[in-house]
Amino acid sequence: MSQISALRSVTLKRLDFTRQKAEETVRIKRSYRHIWGEKAFRKTLIIIAIAIITLLIALVVTLVVQSIPSIKHVGISFIWTKVWNPVKDIYGGLPFLIGTLLSSFLALIISIPFSFAVAIILGEYYPKGWMSNLLKNTVELIAAVPSVIYGFWGLAVLVPLVRAFETKIGVAPIGVGIFTASLILAVMVIPYSASLGRSMIQMVPADLKEAAYSLGATRWEVIRTVVFPYVKSGLFAGVLLSLGRAIGETMAVTMVIGNTNILPRGIFSPGNTMASVIANEFTEADHPVYLSALIELGLLLFVVTLIINVIGKSIIKKFTQE
């Protein structure tokens, strides 16, 4: 009897042991799989990060390679040649450079009072409440409207208004032109500097402002002497970012700027920007140098916006780290 029970217990133990062993192998297998999955996942992440960098590099390389024929053909004088005549094989980027700079800076000048006012209202005067929420959402909605809608509205509503205005002040009533494009651009870039300015103004330490109030300063004096000096660089960065946006903007500008490839004589004359000339002529470019000259414009556009954005972003970074 005792022999049987001993045998039984031994068998049971052995069974138990094999079961344990089996469980262990399963566990080991599972953890191997986990380790494998972990490694694969980490590798995927790294590959994707590298892919993003590669994407940017490939983008730049493509632009440079494709604009080589034009750089060879025209050389560095591309930047200051005044004539753009693809039929005669003359390519000068100056009209577009001037058109871009003129329309963007004009847009900035128009938009700055508005965007700073929004920033001050939301950051200082009324930081809370449904009114400021409404204003904030509306301003953000401005950024969400597609640019082609702005262009359409500009063409249908703004151009006649500008034409009437031009007749009144006595210049040729064309309607379309750099001034109209600047007006549209000004509306489009308001949200960028306004929202950045708002968050910067909210970061001004309260004790600085309270100290100024306790010395008897009025609200405006506090804003001018405490808030503005503190957020100066932040507001500047916001303006830079909206400049970058204005320079690269294509559709709305193309629709209202008039699209003439001559050097603009004033802010009311029609012109062309780098982005709009690409949009207009890219599919029509019939020989390699023409196409390549357009791509060189694109490269120029890319470099300009790159510089502006990098400066703006580095200012913001410095500001938020302090």
Added chain:
Amino acid sequence: MEAPIKFRIGKSKIYQALAIVLAIGCVVPLIAILLYIIKSGASKINWHFLTSIPKPVGESGGGIANALLGSMIVIFISSIIAIPIGILCGVFLSENRKSKLAYYTRLSVDVLQGVPSIVVGIVAYFWLVKPFGGFSALSGSIALAIMMLPIVIRSTEETLKLLPNSIREAAFALGMPFHRVILKVIIPCGINGILSGVMLSVARIAGETAPLLFTAFGNPYIATDITKPMQTLPLLIFNYATSPYND
């Protein structure tokens, strides 16, 4: 030497009023645009307009079915491409904050965000239109995906950065492998922020026209083949607004 207090308070009030007036002033164009669009557009929208294709130039009537369908297809394809890559890259950036690769990736994302849309269009043309010999919806989708990526990456990274580290540590302490911590704990915790970033990027590309000018190109008929030209809504608006015909 100081100006009298009444003058100073008055000045302060004037500046406050000026700020309010200017702030309201910049809302005016938006309202004007919305009113204009609604006033002249609302009466035209009906079932026939949404389901028929445009008539030839010069005839009245017709609809926008081709552009509606094209927009949906193009947005769908670019979302499929950009959203997974964008979220994974955002995860990488938030998990490896200090590494050199993360620094350069972040820099590239910043630069990509600032690239003018027309430049993206040019590049997509040389990558996808020229080698394959023709305009296609696919090339347009990829151009839009390039524009979506930075927005998705940035919003994912910002959201995941805000998650408390203790969640991550608790998951690791339970012995979860890295990929399951990310997929089962971190991403579900930040799903709201990620989704809002995704929606933002979709809204951004839905209205984008410039890169599609030389990629998807436009098509007056209903097209579902993604290797052929396709019409989208913004392109349709652009073509009609700038054409000399008054349809």
